[in-house]
Amino acid sequence: VGNARVPLGGTAEGDAVDNTVLGSAYWAIPNTGVDGLSAGVGFYQPFGFNANYEDTYIGRYWGDHSELTILTLQPTVSYRLNDTLSLGAGFTVNHVDGKLTRRMLSPLDALAPLQGRNPNNGLQSLIGDDIAYGWNVGGLWDIPPSLHLGAGYRSEVDYDVEGSVRFSNVPAGVLPFTTGQYDAVLKLTTPENYEVSVAYDVSPSTKLHGSWIR
Numbered sequence: 001v002g003n004a005r006v007p008l009g010g011t012a013e014g015d016a017v018d019n020t021v022l023g024s025a026y027w028a029i030p031n032t033g034v035d036g037l038s039a040g041v042g043f044y045q046p047f048g049f050n051a052n053y054e055d056t057y058i059g060r061y062w063g064d065h066s067e068l069t070i071l072t073l074q075p076t077v078s079y080r081l082n083d084t085l086s087l088g089a090g091f092t093v094n095h096v097d098g099k100l101t102r103r104m105l106s107p108l109d110a111l112a113p114l115q116g117r118n119p120n121n122g123l124q125s126l127i128g129d130d131i132a133y134g135w136n137v138g139g140l141w142d143i144p145p146s147l148h149l150g151a152g153y154r155s156e157v158d159y160d161v162e163g164s165v166r167f168s169n170v171p172a173g174v175l176p177f178t179t180g181q182y183d184a185v186l187k188l189t190t191p192e193n194y195e196v197s198v199a200y201d202v203s204p205s206t207k208l209h210g211s212w213i214r
Helices: none
Strands: 025-029 037-044 048-052 065-080 085-104 122-143 147-154 157-168 181-190 193-203 206-213
Touching (some): 122 181
Antiparallel strands (some): 025 037, 037 065, 065 085, 193 206
16 A cells, blocks of 8 residues: 555663763984984774664664774875974875664564554664775974974775675565675765864963864
């Protein structure tokens, strides 16, 4: 029957996003042996999210558990052109690891509320990862005696998250292609980033800092 609707109950309780601890590490070589040339490497997490809804979430057929982690390794070099101006550039090696799940209904499940029972709630999972590359540039202008102006740009990064789609708790033979495991690719692009910052030396031990990021 066209436009037929079956009521499917659900809840919208609690906080789907848990607290997460992020870590980073940086190593700098201020004196490389070449006058004015410095180098360094950073390891950090620029993007990511983790949302996990309750099993009875009303939107579970669109999204149930979404988890994405991006880890970045960034080697960088900088060169001091004169006493006040420095320029830097580097590239990024980015690893993405993701998992997306949602609940599924089969034709038999659509009748479950009318029969006084809960739907079977099959599970569809997409799991994959990828490594992609980006780049960054920046500059620092020291204005004596206490002001520092900086600007930086980080490129967007395009990923092909390759992995598999898996199905579980789905009755065999009810729907095609809903048993077993299949290859899958999810395209993902993380955005470019601009930053302008200013710092002021209040005293030898105190510095004020502000930035604008897009």
